[in-house]
Amino acid sequence: MTAQQSSSLRLDNVTVKFGGLTVLNRLSVEFGAAPISSLIGPNGAGKTTVFNVFSGLVKPTEGRVLFQGRDITGASPVSIARMGIIRKFQVPTVFPGLSVGDNLKVAARAPRQRHEPGDGDGWAIDDVTDLLQLSGKKQRPAAELSHGERQWLEIGMAFLGRPKFLLLDEPAAGLGPDESEHTARLIKEISAHCAAVVIEHDMSFIRSLGGHIIVLHQGAVLRQGTMEDIEDDAVVRDIYLGRNTHA
Numbered sequence: 001m002t003a004q005q006s007s008s009l010r011l012d013n014v015t016v017k018f019g020g021l022t023v024l025n026r027l028s029v030e031f032g033a034a035p036i037s038s039l040i041g042p043n044g045a046g047k048t049t050v051f052n053v054f055s056g057l058v059k060p061t062e063g064r065v066l067f068q069g070r071d072i073t074g075a076s077p078v079s080i081a082r083m084g085i086i087r088k089f090q091v092p093t094v095f096p097g098l099s100v101g102d103n104l105k106v107a108a109r110a111p112r113q114r115h116e117p118g119d120g121d122g123w124a125i126d127d128v129t130d131l132l133q134l135s136g137k138k139q140r141p142a143a144e145l146s147h148g149e150r151q152w153l154e155i156g157m158a159f160l161g162r163p164k165f166l167l168l169d170e171p172a173a174g175l176g177p178d179e180s181e182h183t184a185r186l187i188k189e190i191s192a193h194c195a196a197v198v199i200e201h202d203m204s205f206i207r208s209l210g211g212h213i214i215v216l217h218q219g220a221v222l223r224q225g226t227m228e229d230i231e232d233d234a235v236v237r238d239i240y241l242g243r244n245t246h247a
């Protein structure tokens with residue numbers, strides 16, 4: 001069994017309310033059975049809130065968050081990251097004044113997590129730089145990187161944090177077709193070592209990732225399955241695919 005197959009990250013009947021607004025509505029959803037899962041849905045469906053709940057930034061009004069079967073509801077963002085649930089935000093947060101190589105070194109030296117060693121352990125900086133296709137820029141300051149290259153660097157930094165779950169918030173936003181393709185390839189490679197969960201609006205990117213797709217609508221699961229299942233679904237097409245994709 002690989003690391004990601006033994007991992008499970010789950011919301012059990014989770015409701016999140018902000019004042020009078022119900023953003024997640026008794027949502028039960030599980031990630032980790034597939035190496036890559038994508039969370040899609042119209043604007044305001046609650047996708048980012050799901051990530052905020054997983055990463056401890058938002059506490060559910062009701063319901064539980066379960067990681068490997070353990071109740072982690074209300075755990076702090078730091079302790080959640082130490083468990084191996086690592087999030088990459090949409091805006092890259094690299095150290096612009098440090099070189100690409102030094103950024104990766106800083107990420108690799110972050111305090112070791114308390115979870116058992118996974119497949120992501122023991123990666124050499126050079127191997128990760130190769131994987132990111134940034135070997136030629138290893139000595140260059142991160143400030144000089146393009147938007148796409150910064151995204152890849154940050155994905156590499158998150159990976160060196162030895163995630164069991166890597167949560168990626170719109171990793172293809174603002175990327176051209178070739179950059180998107182490289183990002184999808186990178187996520188697929190990484191998903192051999194940890195489970196990846198991706199929020200994305202770009203359906204051609206989701207298609208190239210493959211994996212399990214969950215469609216969120218008004219804070220609940222509308223449908224889930226493969227891209228074929230989702231594309232063939234008339235309700236999904238009407239609510240989401242027909243009017244809100246870049247495909």
Ligand SMILES: Nc1ncnc2c1ncn2[C@@H]1O[C@H](COP(=O)(O)OP(=O)(O)OP(=O)(O)O)[C@@H](O)[C@H]1O
Binds near residue numbers: 043048
């Ligand atoms: N901290 C907050 N306080 C009040 N309302 C919030 C808060 N966070 C999110 N919301 C609201 O909750 C709803 C769902 O937001 P969320 O960001 O989770 O949706 P989303 O599916 O990620 O949308 P998008 O695709 O536009 O990023 C929105 O109406 C948003 O305005």
